[in-house]
Amino acid sequence: xxxxxxxxxxxxxxxxxxxxxxxxxxxxxxxxxxxxxxxxxxxxxxxxxxxxxxxxxxxxxxxxxxxxxxxxxxxxxxxxxxxxxxxxxxxxxxxxxxxxxxxxxxxxxxxxxxxxxxxxxxxxxxxxxxxxxxxxxxxxxxxxxxxxxxxxxxxxxxxxxxxxxxxxxxxxxxxxxxxxxxxxxxxxxxxxxxxxxxxxxxxxxxxxxxxxxxxxxxxxxxxxxxxxxxxxxxxxxxxxxxxxxxxxxxxxxxxxxxxxxxxxxxxxxxxxxxxxxxxxxxxxxxxxxxxxxxxxxxxxxxxxxxxx
Amino acid sequence: xxxxxxxxxxxxxxxxxxxxxxxxxxxxxxxxxxxxxxxxxxxxxxxxxxxxxxxxxxxxxxxxxxxxxxxxxxxxxxxxxxxxxxxxxxxxxxxxxxxxxxxxxxxxxxxxxxxxxxxxxxxxxxxxxxxxxxxxxxxxxxxxxxxxxxxxxxxxxxxxxxxxxxxxxxxxxxxxxxxxxxxxxxxxxxxxxxxxxxxxxxxxxxxxxxxxxxxxxxxxxxxxxxxxxxxxxxxxxxxxxxxxxxxxxxxxxxxxxxxxxxxxxxxxxxxxxxxxxxxxxxxxxxxxxxx
Numbered sequence: 215x216x217x218x219x220x221x222x223x224x225x226x227x228x229x230x231x232x233x234x235x236x237x238x239x240x241x242x243x244x245x246x247x248x249x250x251x252x253x254x255x256x257x258x259x260x261x262x263x264x265x266x267x268x269x270x271x272x273x274x275x276x277x278x279x280x281x282x283x284x285x286x287x288x289x290x291x292x293x294x295x296x297x298x299x300x301x302x303x304x305x306x307x308x309x310x311x312x313x314x315x316x317x318x319x320x321x322x323x324x325x326x327x328x329x330x331x332x333x334x335x336x337x338x339x340x341x342x343x344x345x346x347x348x349x350x351x352x353x354x355x356x357x358x359x360x361x362x363x364x365x366x367x368x369x370x371x372x373x374x375x376x377x378x379x380x381x382x383x384x385x386x387x388x389x390x391x392x393x394x395x396x397x398x399x400x401x402x403x404x405x406x407x408x409x410x411x412x413x414x415x416x417x418x419x420x421x422x423x424x425x426x427x428x429x430x431x432x433x434x435x436x437x438x439x440x441x442x443x444x445x446x447x448x449x450x451x452x453x454x455x456x457x458x459x460x461x462x463x464x465x466x467x468x469x470x471x472x473x474x475x476x477x478x479x480x481x482x483x484x485x486x487x488x489x490x491x492x493x494x495x496x497x498x499x500x501x502x503x504x505x506x507x508x509x510x511x512x513x514x515x516x517x518x519x520x521x522x
Numbered sequence: 523x524x525x526x527x528x529x530x531x532x533x534x535x536x537x538x539x540x541x542x543x544x545x546x547x548x549x550x551x552x553x554x555x556x557x558x559x560x561x562x563x564x565x566x567x568x569x570x571x572x573x574x575x576x577x578x579x580x581x582x583x584x585x586x587x588x589x590x591x592x593x594x595x596x597x598x599x600x601x602x603x604x605x606x607x608x609x610x611x612x613x614x615x616x617x618x619x620x621x622x623x624x625x626x627x628x629x630x631x632x633x634x635x636x637x638x639x640x641x642x643x644x645x646x647x648x649x650x651x652x653x654x655x656x657x658x659x660x661x662x663x664x665x666x667x668x669x670x671x672x673x674x675x676x677x678x679x680x681x682x683x684x685x686x687x688x689x690x691x692x693x694x695x696x697x698x699x700x701x702x703x704x705x706x707x708x709x710x711x712x713x714x715x716x717x718x719x720x721x722x723x724x725x726x727x728x729x730x731x732x733x734x735x736x737x738x739x740x741x742x743x744x745x746x747x748x749x750x751x752x753x754x755x756x757x758x759x760x761x762x763x764x765x766x767x768x769x770x771x772x773x774x775x776x777x778x779x780x781x782x783x784x785x786x787x788x789x790x791x792x793x794x795x796x797x798x799x800x801x802x803x804x805x806x807x808x809x810x811x812x813x
Binding site: 217218220221222224225228229312315316317318319320321322323324325326327518 | 579581583599600601603604607608609610614615616617618619620623626627628630631632633
């Protein structure tokens with residue numbers, strides 16, 4: 215069963231190479247930007263560079279760590295954005311491509327149930343893509359730190375002191391991993407819906423998946439004057455109950471007092487996360503139930519629909 | 523579900539029907555396929571062949587009782603697929619996959635697959651292991667698929683138009699390899715094809731299906747006793763018609779009459795006798811019934 219799932223997941227990575235290629239390309243681009251950015255700045259105005267290094271040297275370890283943390287968050291958010299797009303297109307294609315090219319007849323000739331197959335695709339969407347994204351983030355962080363470190367050393371400053379010893383690796387990476395794994399769980403109803411559309415749509419799964427999400431809330435508003443669907447689709451999506459005392463959108467704009475983590479003593483991400491609030495929130499579990507229903511429907515469609 | 527003697531009867535169908543709306547794709551069909559037979563399922567397009575095969579493979583639900591190797595194919599598809607293999611139509615291998623990926627995938631997922639055997643078979647062909655399926659010619663894709671199928675120690679092999687669209691060399695080779703490398707007298711093959719002439723001499727049994735119903739089921743050995751074809755002309759043809767031929771056609775100005783259940787001794791004085799070819803018998807049964 216485990217071995218079977220492992221090879222099924224591998225199969226998905228063979229077929230949907232964008233799962234590996236996309237993070238790799240972003241990692242490459244960010245690394246290149248780090249190199250060219252440093253080179254360009256040095257070429258045009260070495261004084262700016264020296265002033266920056268001087269400024270960094272004068273910062274206390276807490277502020278320096280916070281600055282590096284923000285840089286790391288910036289890079290991670292690029293990957294997180296790409297991850298959502300990737301997951302969207304992957305889930306839409308996962309059960310559609312095999313019908314389009316008729317290879318489903320081959321896949322169903324192999325001793326493997328429809329549930330196992332569909333679950334392997336759900337696993338890729340919810341677990342495998344986030345983990346691969348995380349790996350790409352860590353590599354990119356290290357490459358950017360290395361490039362910056364070399365550049366700092368060339369200018370005669372101490373990279374170990376300025377960068378390597380102060381970068382908040384564990385805090386940033388653990389927090390990022392938690393967020394990357396939590397987001398797909400929170401958005402699971404959409405993942406399930408996309409998988410179902412992918413199994414169900416005769417053509418253009420993209421439109422079939424997206425149009426109801428846009429049109430149904432409008433219909434509801436027009437017919438009943440209520441906004442329940444809009445709340446469920448959009449407001450819920452934007453409000454992941456994972457961040458202590460603030461909402462996702464507030465992360466960088468919050469000005470109120472008493473936000474944990476952002477204090478004089480330091481800037482850390484982990485204290486911002488509230489896992490128990492996330493895991494205990496009814497919204498999460500309701501979403502997972504909806505995801506389960508859509509996934510079962512996808513399995514049902516794959517099993518019972520006659521493709522002749 | 524009938525689980526009795528799955529060792530000698532591989533497929534047991536009793537009153538199997540499959541409807542699409544008001545169309546009876548398969549209409550109350552009953553038959554047995556015994557172990558070690560090579561059964562040809564022959565019928566015109568839309569006769570229900572593919573639907574029947576899909577029912578046997580558990581790819582579609584049907585009414586009636588159907589048992590394949592003792593399994594209910596639709597409900598126990600996974601268990602069944604460990605014991606049988608099939609090539610449904612041509613060109614259903616995923617086009618993006620590489621040959622070595624395909625071998626590794628099946629090796630992991632299929633308990634009866636021998637990768638060594640598949641690689642030995644492939645080494646006889648021009649299929650490269652790092653090639654993607656989409657880079658292979660149609661003939662090579664079929665060679666690849668057949669190599670995999672032969673390397674699976676399956677008790678029942680189902681082939682649905684396995685050589686459609688292949689040139690004659692590949693078609694001949696396909697069946698030669700199938701017989702030499704796969705068939706051992708213990709295994710069972712169920713095959714449909716339009717090119718009846720090509721498989722005629724490897725079948726042990728034949729089943730004609732038309733409009734969802736079985737119009738003939740017989741072992742090849744029994745055909746000469748049941749069916750005879752008389753080539754004659756003029757007055758003799760007139761006399762022969764008194765024995766109620768099931769079908770009559772013209773060949774080079776002569777009459778060819780097909781008889782069912784008429785002793786050869788009655789006819790041999792009227793012209794040349796022979797056992798009808800499957801293709802001719804098929805036309806006689808299908809058109810004869812319609813006429």
